[in-house]
Amino acid sequence: MPTMLDIDQLRTLVAIADTGSFTRAAEIVHKTQSAVSMQMKRLEERIGRELFERDGRTSRLNEDGERLLDYARRIVRLNGECVAALSDSDLTGRVRLGLPDDYVDRYLPEILATFARSNPRAEVTVVCEPTPHLVEAMRTGDLDLAIVTHTDGRGGSEIVRVEQLLWVTSARHCVHDEDPLPLATGRANCCWRHAAVSALGEVGRAYRTAYVSWNSTAVGAAVLAGLAVSILPESAVKSGMRILGARDGFPPLPTSKIGLIQAASGSNDLADALADQIRVNLDNLGSGRLVGLADAAE
Template sequence: MAHMLDIDQLRTFVAIADTGSFTKAADLVHKTQSAVSMQMKRLEERLGRAIFERDGRYSRLTEDGDRLLDYARRIVRLNMECLASFGDVDLAGRVRLGVPDDYADRYLPEILARFSRSNPKVEVTVVCEPTPMLVERVNSGDIDLAIITHVDGKNYSAEIIRVEQLLWVTSARHCVHDETPVPLALGRPNCNWRQSATEALEKAGRPFRVLYSSWNSTAVGAAVLAGLAVSVLPESAVRPGMRVLGPSDGMPALPACKIGLVRNHHDPTALANALGEHIIQSLDNLNVNRLQAAE
């Protein structure tokens, strides 16, 4: 008969996977390093597989470790949800959510409305910052979870909860995209959307110049609506007064935008898990509503 997995061991395993270090994980789960090492030895014995391999000073997941990680996250989260469902009182307290401002305008009204109706005693603190800063805040425990723009290959783990096409947009009343070089309004240099836009234009041989650079989506949108520049936005962010550009306008194709949810797995709470599920459901409903509106 197969052995049952220990949830506390899985929680420690997730902490090691996220930090890449037994020492750092020990601090997060409030155990000694020797206790963490013993837990992982017992977990490997239960599985009959090696789940870690050394990479210099750090510990890297094996192929079996990668496979276990997704199960471990779900088991730990379901355990929290189960305990919360049998609680004697309604959820109450404060949960901290991070979100870039360009997602806040589109997603927060639906998310917060749904969550407030189901959990009227919960206070949601919202932090609006760019994705790299939000990931750091989650890792340091400053916030409980964050909606981010996910980039493949980054050293953080995110649940992909929505995928949208990136689009070129300009003012519906102007033809600034016909200028050479084409003027652009984009995020800061390390913004993934900006990098996708400039790489696509360079590959297509289309001259461009970045005239406006800001983390603030309202400022970028204002430059577009005023007919001063072209920008890139996910499909759901296109506003009234904007026109989508395509190959017939001389604009190359852009990649899809992955929207992810990053959670603080080191100290999960019932409040954070409940809000995370509401976020996933709300963005799923947004997909459904879009399809229904198009029919």
Template sequence: MPALLDVDQLRTFVAIADTGSFTRASEIVHKTQSAVSMQMKRLEERLGKPIFMRDGRQSRLTEDGERLLDYARRIVKLSSEALTALSDVDLTGHVRLGLPDDYADRYLPEILARFSRSNPRVEVTVVCEPTPDLVDSLNDGGLDLAIITHTDRRGPATIVRQEQLLWVTASNAMVHEEDPLPLALGRPTCAWRRAAFERLEAVGRSHRVLYASWNSTAVGAAVLAGLAVSVLPESAIRPGMRVLGPSDGFPALPSIKIALLKNPHETSTLIEALADHIVASLDNLSDAAALAAE
């Protein structure tokens, strides 16, 4: 009979794949680096083939490691869902979740619906702030969990979703032909704003910020009014908007990573339960990998 895969080893394997580092993964799974290394050694022994190769200071997946990653994500996700569904613990208490307002519009209904069905006696406080403020609140103990736009400089995080950034304008507007190009974007520290500037400057396109706001509704209003061009993730495109591409003179934008961060000073069954529900609600990584394999 073939040996069964260990879910805990697979959870660690996913953390290494997401961070590219055994050290950063050890912080996510709350194990020592030597314990993480031993887990991966045993996983490779069980599989009978290597799943990592060294690339400087980073750990890259081998071809077999890439094949395993999709299965590992699904196994870990199903394991968490099964434990939550079959748990006899009737959770009560209070948990604090932070996320930017645009993520709240798109993702919060499913997260809260899924979580409340399983835990009707839990009070969830939701705080909507920009990513930098959420990270500060989390580190200061003001939040238990935060859904953020992730960049590598922010360090270890659980990546739960990936989306393509797109240039958008109003369906019936020609504002994208103006020179300089009027933009509606987030505040100066916004990663999407920096990406837009970098791409426009790379092609020598002059531009100016006409509207700046942390509020996605305000940015969307400027776009829909035909006053400016903006950048949005694919899932944020609204009726009345159209996507601009290379044929319109707009260079491709990078994809964004959406991550789940936990309070480093606080942990509980309640926090872990909400975290599992968030991952299950937002995860589009394994789905994309499954489609690519078909």
């Protein structure tokens, strides 16, 4: 008989790839680390191939693991879409969703369009605020869901998307050659700003903060006008911007993780349904193929 793949095992594989850790993946799929390790062992037995290259306590996806990861993402996403499309429930009521303004243009239209088709009588209230404000709003019960920029130090969010951060400049100007380098960033507690400053410090590149705003449109305008360099995740790079790399003298940047926070108290079927839709829409195919898993269980 043909091998039948287990959706739960595939979902765990995706979580490992996106978080880069068996331990953090276990938190996302609500299992123990040993259970996650056992799932991966069963998955390898099911397909008859090893999925990880192991070197002591470090593991990474091998070539077969990378190939399966692409299929796993598609299968998990399609499963979610199928369940939503065939659901008999027509949920009503109001759900409050918060997200930063730079995520609105990139992700919200598809999320809302798909969710509305399955739940045409639902009311969605959208609040646009920076991540720190959204985290506080979730704490005080003013939101049911929040899409945030995840940081390991802040914690508390389920990682649903991973993207590479990139240096960007104007395609028509040479502001990136200036010394000190002018930067357009978020405010002082912005994690992308911290990543940029840290990377420049490691290579000894002088910089000055030229423009500061929580608003992504304002930061992007400074870049497009040739007034400053900034950092953006790959899906946020706009026409008229140029990506800077090692050949331009710019150091590598870490990845950006997008997290989902959901209120834990009470039962809210509408919030659960929207959370599932967010997971489906934000799940990306391109990131995390090679993951270093320093805490992989043996």
